[in-house]
Amino acid sequence: MACRNEHSDAYTETTDEEEEVAEKEYEENIYSVCSPSGRARIDPRSPWVQEWNRVFLLVCAMGLFVDPLFFYTLSISESCMCLFVDGWFAVTVTVLRCMTDALHLWNIWLRFKMKRSSPLDERRFSTDESIVRNVLTRLMTEARNRFSLDIFVVLPISQAVGACWYLLGAQRTSRCLKEKCMETNGCMPRVLTCENFMYYGTNKLVIRDTWRLLWGESRSTRTTCLQGSDSFSFGAYKWTVQLVTNESRLEKILFPIFWGLMTLSTFGNLESTTDWLEVVFIIIVLTTGLLLVTMLIGNIKVFLHATTSKKLAMQLKMRDIEWWMRRRRLPQEFRQRVRNYERKSWAAMRGVDECEMIRNLPEGLRRDIKYHLCLDLVRQVPLFQHMDNLVLENICDRVKPLIYTNGEIITREGDAVQRMLFIVRGHLQSSQYLRDGVKSSCMLGPGNFSGDELLSWCLKRPFIERLPSSSSTLVTLETTEAFGLDAEDVKYVTQHFRYTFVNEKVKMSARYYSPGWRTWAAVAIQLAWRRYKHRLTLNSLSFIRPRRPLSRCSSLGEDRLRLYTALLTSPKPNQDDFEF
Secondary structure, three states: HHHHHHHHHHHHHHHHHHHHHHHHHHHHHHHHHOOOOOOOOEOOOOOOHHHHHHHHHHHHHHHHHHHHHHHHHHEEEEOOEEEEEEHHHHHHHHHHHHHHHHHHHHHHHHHEOOOOOOOOOHHOOOHHHHHHHHHHHHHHHHHHHHHHHHHHHHHOHHHHHHHHHHHHHHHHHHHHHHHHHHHHOOOOOHHEEEEEEEOOOOOOOOOOHHHHHHHHHHHHHHHHOOOOOOOOOHHHHHHHHOOOOOHHHHHHHHHHHHHHHHHOOOOOOOOOOHHHHHHHHHHHHHHHHHHHHHHHHHHHEEEHHHHHHHHHHHHHHHHHHHHHHHOOOHHHHHHHHHHHHHHHHHHHHHHOHHHHHHOOOOHHHHHHHHHHHHHHHHHOOOHHHOHHHHHHHHHHHOOEEEEEEEOOOEEEEOOOOOEEEEEEEEOOEEEEEEEOOOOOEEEEOOOEEEHHHHHHHHHHOOOOOOOOOOEEEEOOOOOEEEEEEEEHHHHHHHOOOOEEEEHHHHHHHHHOOHHHHHHHHHHHHHHHHHHHHHHHHHHOOOOOOOOOOHHHHHHHHHHHHHHHHHHHOOOOOOOOOOOO
């Protein structure tokens, strides 16, 4: 049988190696279509590729910021009242745009060079043409998705609106100059364009033409078109009159952005003329502002719903609980305990039923998740430190998180033990009554457990169906979090992994951390200490009075009888509880 298993394992490993080799060959054949040279491809998971993706994201954002700057290259000379293009600014913007385009081309080339993992299925037998077609289709789909994302999410709308507003304002100013030129006798349309149309700012604009000189000295035209006179209706572009003649490039860029933000956030408040282009522009601006505000309100609503939905569900649940408690006329003490429990449960889990969520998952995934969540906490229990991973995995799969409020009675002495409790956080008081009303108690903290009677009950032979009785009463001293392992789950684990629980280290840990054995040991130590102190007292008094035989000392006999009675009445755990 062992030989058969070895042969099957070897066959499995050989098959896996063959599949990996075949998959690598298939990938090399696929990517040789894009590069006939067959050179090694770039791994998209390499660190420098991840860094490049972040850099490319910044490049895309910079490209979106650069594009509207082309509109600011158009200006009007205040001295000559003519239209020109700012040469150096246009060259700078063009260079920046070319750099971003070059990086875009580099990224496209890099995408083709990247090595992508392909599933090993029937598509390996497809032709080269279909492979190329699939690659191109995927790239086009990614490009469309990214373009849509850039347009509707990343695009600086306020800057684009401000740049369009500046360009349309320059167009309105040039229209004013054109109308004034038509009204002036002897004015030719060529004077509206500067003699040096591409102006690089090396020297001031020189007027060599007589008609341009006369046109530049027209005060009425300057007052009407360049100083914002009310004789000409600029409409929504009134603020651009002095901006298009401003020589400061920074002010030309910042002020339209400010205007765009102000307009989009206040729904316009613009005065428009009857010009169709201006009306369309204002409609687009108002619609964009309305959409942005709508999206903002929608996002705020979704955020508030996500943050308050569970709280609302908790309030509805508490309302139902309050109605039920009033209907059943529960005492005020019980009502307060119910409220405290619900409040503590909400504070711990935020209204999430963790067990129900994990229960609906597939068995393998559920086991792995619970093993990941509970392993570190289960290992904190000293009883589980000497168990292998297989036993711990089965224990993690069956434990349940439990929460107890302050002053809650978990089990009573004499009741059937329903589960084992492994304390994670908080403290419990384990108490038991001796004879004549004497009460013995001990404190259990993180790392301790209770319900060890179930271990001896599950491992004892012959097996008894009746659950064992609890030897102590458990009361919480504060809010306590623990893991619970039900009796059926303890039975399953101990029966399937009996070899683990017969280990001497496990038996010693179980006896050491058992509350019953700890209580009995504490009583025995106290009685032994009292007897020792009593002997020291008798020895110190021996020089005062003559020492009589101990058998004739009535007081000593009574003390010894009292000590033996206390030892006998202390409920020592069964000797075979941990004799597995």
